[in-house]
Amino acid sequence: MARLFGTDGVRGLANGPITAELALQLSTAAAIVFGELDGGFRSHRPKAIVGRDPRASGEFLSAAVVAGLASAGVDVYDAGVLPTPAVAFLVEDAGADFGVMLSASHNPMPDNGIKFFAKHGHKLADEVEDQIEAQVGEPWERPTGPEVGRIQTMHDGPTRYITHLLRSMPHNLDGLKIVIDAAHGAASTVSPEVFRLAGAQVEVIGARPDGLNINDGFGSTHLEQLKRAVVEHGADMGIAHDGDADRCLAIDHEGNEVDGDQIMAVLAIALRDRGQLAENTLVATVMSNLGLILAMNDADILVKQTAVGDRYVLEEMRRGSYTLGGEQSGHVIMLEHGTTGDGVLTGLMLASRVAETGKPLKELASVMTRLPQVLINVKGVDKERVGTDTVLQSAVARETEALAGSGRVLLRKSGTEPVVRVMVEARTHEEAQASADRLVEVVQSRLALN
Structure with a gap:
């Protein structure tokens, strides 16, 4: 099963993989995990900041997140539409235990995402994300009566x-x-x-x-x-x-x-x-x-x-x-x-x-002169062999030597797709393009999926 969290939270098509149900489950799972990391919030009542970008889907997704957190006993301060770094700042500034941002950043409007910030506004370590993911769908003890969380609007967030x-x-x-x-x-x-x-x-x-x-x-x-x-x-x-x-x-x-x-x-x-x-x-x-x-x-x-x-x-x-x-x-x-x-x-x-x-x-x-850069995504290849195929590595060494210190070559695998990214910088765009094209041919011939 693919990992739910990517390089920057959970992201995808809103109402596709990113549903209100998932937002609810993730928020309750996060509340449980953050509570465990903080000794069960024994010393205080937990508090979270929630913000979003203006996407239409953010309206129902943030509502689901807020509901999930409150149902888990977390007091929620809804900051509304604010930049991601503003939510991170407010977590620290307001002394909150964690924060949640609903956004897909630069992605097109149909996408959305859920991103968590730990105490002091820091992004989560991989192991904490793994704990949250493992908690999704698991049984948990629901608070009742005065132990449920309360929700209020954070009017002074922008100021x-x-x-x-x-x-x-x-x-x-x-x-x-x-x-x-x-x-x-x-x-x-x-x-x-x-x-x-x-x-x-x-x-x-x-x-x-x-x-x-x-x-x-x-x-x-x-x-x-x-x-x-x-x-x-x-x-x-x-x-x-x-x-x-x-x-x-x-x-x-x-x-x-x-x-x-x-x-x-x-x-x-x-x-x-x-x-x-x-x-x-x-x-x-x-x-x-x-x-x-x-x-x-x-x-x-x-x-x-x-x-x-x-x-x-x-x-x-x-x-x-x-x-x-x-x-x-x-x-x-x-x-x-x-x-x-x-x-x-x-x-x-x-x-x-x-x-x-x-x-x-x-x-x-002008203190910096950008060298011409060519980036080509080679699809349908075995990306795991990019660093071990000896013929490909020899080709990279040849191209690097040909650039004679005035350029560079970088091959790296995508984190989410069967794609190898070929990047070449050189003194001219033509030189970079020719070098990149030669390397793409080698990648395709050596790493093609059967």
Whole structure:
């Protein structure tokens, strides 16, 4: 049986695999497991924060989660529509025992997901997810009478989150004109408001969620609208979120994309200059562009690389007490200010650096030169042999040698599909494409499923 939890909670088609029944069962199972980890909540009555993005399905799924938690004796504070990092923050800020977020992030509207945060707003370890999954459907003792949980709306959630963001900023945004694209998602209200309160003149697109239009033609996976808006409004920069606002990509004043690697490069140097970059180290994944590594070498900043996934970045950051890490996708973690990736915080920090230095974003981002990158997903192959097939490994060695230190090759298996991902970076797109094509042929010939 496939594991219920993926790399970031439980996710899939709402009312397909992600049903109200599953949401109810998962929430009661989580309450039981968190209670066991905390000694049965003997010292206090358990408390949970629940939030969601604006998807229509989030309405019935959050209702099921809230009902499940209350039936298990947990007092529920329903924060409504808020970004994922806001829910993580509120778990810590409100002294809750855990939190639940209903969102499928950047996925299209028909999908939804259920994500849990432990005490202090941290993501769950694999073993805790396994315990929750094992508890689903098992018999449990139901509280009765005054022992059942109570439910109330958390009206001040947005205000507490916005106050936290403003306190985190090193410099105000006076004089900057910024376009915000909220992807018709969870940050549609809070992101424009906090940028205005920080001093920026703000233009807004993609901030009219109707439950059906999340990530539809707007946001960090659809940057065309933001590029046009930045140029048309003569803005200094644009900020794009995804559906639950745990990511941020940017656009410079000329309409050029600034990706997560470039954002991390700018922020790493900013933190270094303030003496706030712990161990002078940035944590990134193996999918980050080689240009980031080279730029950080030039800036005397060490880069530690992890497996793909923000949870692995976070694990390494906590292990080494590092302050900055993230992914090329724009999922950036700043541990001094939050326990998970926060697209609104990232955008504020990036804009703060522009205001602080007086330099345009294009100039700041030019500290890093992105090497052309080609990524090909090879389907229908035996992904488990990608690291052991000697012919394939020889082909990888040949391509790596041919790049002569000015590029790199990465082959990795998908975590959920029979797919091998072939990624090549090189001095030119043509060189990267040719190398990737040659490797794809070898993967197909050597690892094809019978």
